[in-house]
Amino acid sequence: MKFGVITFPGSNCDYDCYRAVKDVLKEDVEFLWHNDTSLNGCDCVILPGGFSYGDYLRTGAIARFSLIMKEVKRFANYGGLVIGICNGFQILLESGLLPGAMLKNKSLRFICKYVYIRVENVDTPYTNKCKEGQVLKIPIAHSDGNYYISEGGLKELKKQNRIVFRYCDLDGNLDIRFNPNGAFDFIAGIKNKQGNVLGMMPHPERSSEKVLGSADGRYIFESIVEYFRGKRF
Amino acid sequence: MKKNHKKKLFSAKVFVRLKDGVLDPQGSTIKRALLDMGYKGIEEIKTGKVFEISFGSEDNKKSKVLLDEICKKLLANPVIEKYRFEIVSKK
Numbered sequence: 001m002k003f004g005v006i007t008f009p010g011s012n013c014d015y016d017c018y019r020a021v022k023d024v025l026k027e028d029v030e031f032l033w034h035n036d037t038s039l040n041g042c043d044c045v046i047l048p049g050g051f052s053y054g055d056y057l058r059t060g061a062i063a064r065f066s067l068i069m070k071e072v073k074r075f076a077n078y079g080g081l082v083i084g085i086c087n088g089f090q091i092l093l094e095s096g097l098l099p100g101a102m103l104k105n106k107s108l109r110f111i112c113k114y115v116y117i118r119v120e121n122v123d124t125p126y127t128n129k130c131k132e133g134q135v136l137k138i139p140i141a142h143s144d145g146n147y148y149i150s151e152g153g154l155k156e157l158k159k160q161n162r163i164v165f166r167y168c169d170l171d172g173n174l175d176i177r178f179n180p181n182g183a184f185d186f187i188a189g190i191k192n193k194q195g196n197v198l199g200m201m202p203h204p205e206r207s208s209e210k211v212l213g214s215a216d217g218r219y220i221f222e223s224i225v226e227y228f229r230g231k232r233f
Numbered sequence: 234m235k236k237n238h239k240k241k242l243f244s245a246k247v248f249v250r251l252k253d254g255v256l257d258p259q260g261s262t263i264k265r266a267l268l269d270m271g272y273k274g275i276e277e278i279k280t281g282k283v284f285e286i287s288f289g290s291e292d293n294k295k296s297k298v299l300l301d302e303i304c305k306k307l308l309a310n311p312v313i314e315k316y317r318f319e320i321v322s323k324k
Contacts, residue, residue, distance in 0.1 A: 058310055094310065101312040103251075108258050148255060148313055182256070222318075 002028040004042030006088075008063045008070075009034065013049035013085065013205060020205040021046075025221045034066040044081035044224055045072055047088025049141065051204060059144045060090035062191045069095055073094055079124055081224060082197045084144055088198035089189075098192055098199045099157070100149035104140070106182030112141040114213060115180050117188045117202055118168040121161050124191055125227035126198045129219045135172045136165075136216040138202035140180060145201040147183040147190075154185060165189035165200055240289035243296050246319040249309045250281030277294050284308060287323075 003021045007014045014026055014031065021029040032039060039045060052063035063069070076082045076097055084092040092098045114137055119130040130136070151158065157163055165188040169178040174186050181201075189200030192226075204217030251257045257279055264278040290296040300318050311315040 027271075057307070061310070093312075101310050101315065103256060104258050105257070106258055108262060146256075146258075166262075182258075194261065 001044070001225055002030070002042050003044050003046060004032045004039055005046045005048055006068055007048075008050070008066060008087075008091075010046050010054055011050035011087070013087075013203065015083070016203070016205040017048045018044045020208040020217070020221060023200045024146070024208045024218065025225065027122055027225060031130060032065070034068050035132065035207045036068050039068075039071050039075055039080075046081065047072075047076060047082070047084040047091050048205070049084055049086030049088060052087055052091065054204075055087075055144075058094065059087060060092075060094040063091045064094040069143075072141040073097065076197050079196050081228070083126060083220075083224070084197075084199040085203055085205065086140075086201055089201055090144065092197065097197050098190060099148055099153050100184075101146050101188070102148040103182075105146050105180070105219070106142055108162075109143075111145070111180050112139070114139045114207075115169075116168050116172075116178065117165040117171055117189075117201060118172045119133060120163050120166055121191075124164055124195055124198065124223075126191070126223050127164060128221050128226055129223040130189045132218075133166060133172055136202075136215040136219065138198045138204055138207045138217055140202050141215070142181070142201060142208075144210075145181040145183065147181075147187045149184055149187075157162060157187075157190060160193060162191050162193070163187055163189075164191050164198060165202070176232075178198060201212035237241050240291055242287065242323040243290050243320055244285065244287045244323055245288060245296065245300055245320045247284040247300065247304060247308055247316060248281060249284070249304070249316045250279050250316050252311055255313050282308075291324070292303050293320060 166186040204220040207214040207217035259280045260278040
């Protein structure tokens with residue numbers, strides 16, 4: 001299986017993703033440049049975290065028009081695996097591949113810390129190695145992670161079981177004190193209708209090895225490989 | 234042969250802000266600061282962005298179409314923001 005990590009001007013988690021795939025997951029991976037017009041046969045595309053285009057105008061608003069995003073859209077529409085992490089999630093929202101938008105954190109602060117998220121749906125290419133309700137310890141690092149969607153949009157997400165992760169406490173309870181950014185309905189990650197596109201604010205690539213404080217991020221990367229192998233063979 | 238339309242120079246101000254009902258934490262923080270400073274009558278503050286754009290266009294109607302398009306495509310995110318603009322013809 002081959003992963004592709006897109007580097008936008010201002011991405012700063014691209015090497016972390018690359019390392020997580022290559023050294024931890026031990027799968028093939030290559031960097032893709034924002035001006036590329038091909039995904040080079042990658043089976044899963046990662047839009048990494050960072051500050052693409054300096055977060056100017058709105059997070060992800062300019063990166064969305066990068067040349068490679070045309071290919072990412074086409075790939076996603078054909079059912080290709082696309083995961084956006086943090087700024088990558090924001091780019092997916094701006095590009096319309098996922099619904100909703102990001103507002104500034106309720107505290108107006110940049111928050112960089114480990115949080116707990118609850119796996120709400122294990123029937124996805126990104127969570128099939130998790131148990132329903134499993135609590136993962138994964139860090140966040142963002143200023144704009146306060147997920148917003150209209151009431152109607154939220155209803156649809158719920159009905160179609162598309163909320164994949166929610167912020168929670170250590171035991172998996174939804175508690176306002178453990179919603180770090182004020183996100184609507186504690187949402188930390190969602191998927192598209194077809195299920196092949198995932199956006200999440202927490203950083204699994206920063207928590208894929210014990211030495212980093214948690215290895216829970218591995219569940220997500222390993223799920224992707226599991227899904228891909230199962231689908232192919 | 235193409236007609237040589239004369240383009241005039243226009244300038245516009247575009248105002249973008251969060252829709253009503255969308256939480257504006259910056260606005261509420263500024264409001265709180267003003268109340269703390271003793272300005273008792275402050276009811277609500279909404280923050281936003283202003284863009285000043287100069288561009289060539291044939292007439293007012295085409296300018297409006299252009300501005301509407303760039304607002305929808307880039308300057309505003311219609312999920313959370315609303316926009317309006319004012320056009321001034323320079324020459």
